[in-house]
Amino acid sequence: MPASTEQAVRVAVLADSDTRWKWGALTARRLVAAEPTGFVLRGRATPTARQLAETGVSTTPPREVTGAEFLREVRDAALRGEGYDVVVLALVGGTVRAVLQGLSELALERRPVIVTGYVGVVYEKLADGLLLRHGADVVLANSRHDAERFRAVYEGVGADASAVVEAALPFLGGAPYTPEAGRDTLVFAAQPSVPATRAERVYLLRRLIGHARQHPGREVLLKLRSKPGEHTTHLEELPYQRLVRDLAAPPNFRLVYGHMGEVLDRTDLLVTVSSTAALEALHRRVPTAVLTDLGVREVLGNHHFVGSGLLTSFERLDAGVRPEPDAEWLDRQGVAAGGDAYASAFDAARERVADLLAGPALPPVSPYYTADTAPGYLPGILARHRLDVDAPEARPGGLRRLVREAARGAYRHGVQRVAPAIRRLGEL
Structure with a gap:
């Protein structure tokens, strides 16, 4: 039977990291009026209890499962008459494609609406990541800019682009920036994989510490996403915590953890290479700077901010120069758009999910990557995930x-x- 307004909609979120769990849980709540059931994939980047709690999105931690166990849960729930109506896949592209295959092979009488998307700025593997996600009923784009790029990729290879729906990052919010007398705080939002080399990371640390020395009245905070030994969306081979031990830092420089929104509550200038935290800060009108010190390079992701007015260097920041964001660029990125734009950002996606739930049983999953279109690529993707729900280990x-x-x-x-x-x- 189709899901109705009288019947509670059941939603499952499958994530593979703490940041994607945050995105998935918040996205699910934006799409349907129901509390999602959470699952995190067991793997090399499985988040710890501390990381999951620090996302602040749920008091009930998600259950740790393998991909096969998740599919078995979806199948068994359907057999009990308690099937999931919506499944949000907050995963990397290859894992999305494998789970799409697994859901298809369950051959449910009425399969769930499948939703996926990206946790932040899409600055690499655009075509491959999108094509691996093709086959979901809804592929969320975080901005008008992304929606146009996503449709162009699908249409360019002859794939159906109707699943692309413009929305926004679900975790934007918080009080607008208000300067506070006596407070002067610069926050550097670190990323686990950008930059990647020791030399570049040490360079950033030296510049941050040098900035703190030049401005003794300013608090300079290095905001980190994980503690040593923990992993997040990307594995971190050279933790800043280890590198900073060899550098003499002044007392107004220190490391901080915690929820990004809470850190932004006391931030007067957000500095980063290309972190999604820049979009969170811009949405709240927090002054924001994107560094060019290591170049404007695709591998760094800061090329995404070309045209934003935010690109600058430590030399300029040390001299007190603050970049001014470009209003048109902000609007295309879906941040700081003003009025009720953000409040209604998920209306189209919510309507699409509601229509799919109210309609007849959905057709079989129809992804772009198949044995016909990618016979030398797809088998390797599927083999790496081993999603046989009837295997002995499952x-x-x-x-x-x-x-x-x-x-x-x-x-x-x-x-x-x-x-x-x-x-x-x-x-x-």
């Missing part, structure tokens, strides 16, 4: 499943707890 109580879980648990404990401790002892 069954409750299966010996292989227990052994694999124990091995994964030991590996994660070694990576997240033992290895950092050994590194710290080696540095004493």
Whole structure:
């Protein structure tokens, strides 16, 4: 039976990191009036309890599962008459494609509406990431700029682009920026994978510390997303916490963690290379700067901000120069648009999901990447995820499943707890 307004809509969110869990849970709430059931994929970037709690999106932590276990849950829930009406896939592109395949192979009498999208700025692998997500019923674009790019990619390869729906980042919000007498705080929003090299990271640290020394009355904060041993959307090979130990920092420079929104509450200037935190800050009218010190390069992602008016350098920041954002660029990016624009940003997506729920049973998933269009690529994507829901390791109580879980648990404990401790002892 189609979902109706009288019947509670059941929503599942499957995420593969803390940031994508935040995006997925908040997106689900924007789309339907229901609290989602959360799942996080077990893997090398599985978030810790601290990371999940710090997202601030739910008091009920998501359940850790394998991809096969998630599919089995979707199937069994349907058999119990409690099937999920909407599934939000907050995952990397390859995993989205594999789960699309798995959901299709479940052959449910009435499959859920499948929603996916991106957690932030899309600055790399645009075509590949989009084509791996093709087949979802709704592919959310975070801005008019992204919606135009997404449709152009799909139409350019002859794929159906009707699933692309313009929306916005679901976590924008907070009080507009208001200067506070006696407060002067610069926050650098670090990223786990940008920049990647030790030399570039040490350069940024030296410039931040140097800026703090030049401005002793200013608080200079390095905002980090994960503690040593933890992982987020991208793996971090050279944590800033480790690199900064060799540098003498003044007392007005320090490291901070926590919810980005709470940090922005006390920020007077947000500085970054290309973090999505820049969009959060701009939405709240917090003065924002995007660094050019390491070049304006696709690998850094700061090329996304060309035309924004935000590109600048530490030399200028040290001299007190503050960039001014371009109003037209902001509008195309869906931030700081003014009026009720953000409040209504999800109306089109909400309407599309409601129409799909109210209509007849959905047709089979029809992705662009198939055995016909990508026979040399797709098999490898699917093989890496091993989503056979009837495999022995996927069954409750299966010996292989227990052994694999124990091995994964030991590996994660070694990576997240033992290895950092050994590194710290080696540095004493």
